[in-house]
Amino acid sequence: MMDDDLDRILAGESDVQPSGGFPQNVMAAVRREAAIPPPIEFPWRRALPGMVAAGVGLLALIGFSVVAAMSMDVSLPQPGAGRSHARLGLFAWSALGCLVSWAAVRAATTLSERR
Amino acid sequence: MGNEADRLDVQRVMAGDIDAFAGIVDRWQRPIVNLAWRYCRDRGRAEEIAQDVFLRAYRGLATWRGEGAFSTWLFAVALNVCRRAMQGGAPPALPLDEVPEPAGDADLAADLVSQERDRAVRLAVLRLPPRHRDALVLFYFLDMDVSRVAQVLSVPVGTVKARLSRGRALLRGRLERDAAVRRLAEAT
Numbered sequence: 362m363m364d365d366d367l368d369r370i371l372a373g374e375s376d377v378q379p380s381g382g383f384p385q386n387v388m389a390a391v392r393r394e395a396a397i398p399p400p401i402e403f404p405w406r407r408a409l410p411g412m413v414a415a416g417v418g419l420l421a422l423i424g425f426s427v428v429a430a431m432s433m434d435v436s437l438p439q440p441g442a443g444r445s446h447a448r449l450g451l452f453a454w455s456a457l458g459c460l461v462s463w464a465a466v467r468a469a470t471t472l473s474e475r476r
Numbered sequence: 477m478g479n480e481a482d483r484l485d486v487q488r489v490m491a492g493d494i495d496a497f498a499g500i501v502d503r504w505q506r507p508i509v510n511l512a513w514r515y516c517r518d519r520g521r522a523e524e525i526a527q528d529v530f531l532r533a534y535r536g537l538a539t540w541r542g543e544g545a546f547s548t549w550l551f552a553v554a555l556n557v558c559r560r561a562m563q564g565g566a567p568p569a570l571p572l573d574e575v576p577e578p579a580g581d582a583d584l585a586a587d588l589v590s591q592e593r594d595r596a597v598r599l600a601v602l603r604l605p606p607r608h609r610d611a612l613v614l615f616y617f618l619d620m621d622v623s624r625v626a627q628v629l630s631v632p633v634g635t636v637k638a639r640l641s642r643g644r645a646l647l648r649g650r651l652e653r654d655a656a657v658r659r660l661a662e663a664t
Binding site: 364367368370371372373374376377378379380383384386387388390391392394395 | 494495497498501502505506509510513519522523526527530531534535593594597598601612616617619644647648
């Protein structure tokens with residue numbers, strides 16, 4: 362088949378006509394669409410400080426972990442020695458975790474009450 | 477076609493006058509329904525797709541920056557909707573009631589053979605790779621010139637020419653292969 366034949370066949374097809382009610386159907390769908398309230402946007406202005414704080418906290422935690430790992434004494438501990446020090450560290454971490462949880466809950470409650 | 481009218485209607489819709497969108501629908505319903513029909517070959521389905529096109533256009537009116545013709549943007553939206561609608565589906569078959577009746581004074585058998593061949597060619601376009609298919613559909617079926625096709629597809633004019641040329645070559649190859657297979661089947 363030659364290019365001319367292809368051109369003739371492809372270009373020679375007649376158009377179809379939309380049905381009479383097509384514009385009305387489209388406009389009905391558009392009006393339904395317009396009646397839907399716009400979606401609530403994500404509250405970036407409120408969320409941003411928290412996200413920044415969380416990022417900074419995470420970086421600080423990573424930095425602290427790296428420093429702690431580098432300065433860790435890898436020699437075996439003497440029996441009984443340093444036990445009170447370890448307990449103190451465990452308590453400090455638990456307290457920090459509780460504090461962060463409380464702050465997160467408090468911040469979320471305050472923000473939701475403001476809305 | 478009515479670029480200034482389109483621009484005014486878009487401004488009115490953006491200002492809250494939803495009814496102004498009816499002007500856009502009236503002006504572009506025929507080419508958009510035709511575009512959809514070239515992809516699915518089913519009138520009911522084509523109108524569903526075309527309605528989806530207009531809805532998406534309505535939702536995205538704010539993204540039309542007014543730099544080019546509104547119709548170019550609308551056809552780009554339509555092409556995306558048609559591609560998505562056709563994804564995963566088998567290429568359509570032309571229903572018998574869509575085949576035009578042969579002319580009364582012409583030779584009936586020759587007319588039927590000719591119609592069958594034309595139908596096979598048009599359906600073969602839909603089995604081409606999307607980049608070639610889209611260029612051929614816009615150029616031949618929607619009667620756009622090469623520069624307009626390039627604007628709708630957001631590619632350079634040279635790329636459109638290459639896709640049209642390659643598309644025609646692929647189409648010819650496939651049709652010849654189909655014909656050879658048919659001859660072989662008839663011979664055995």
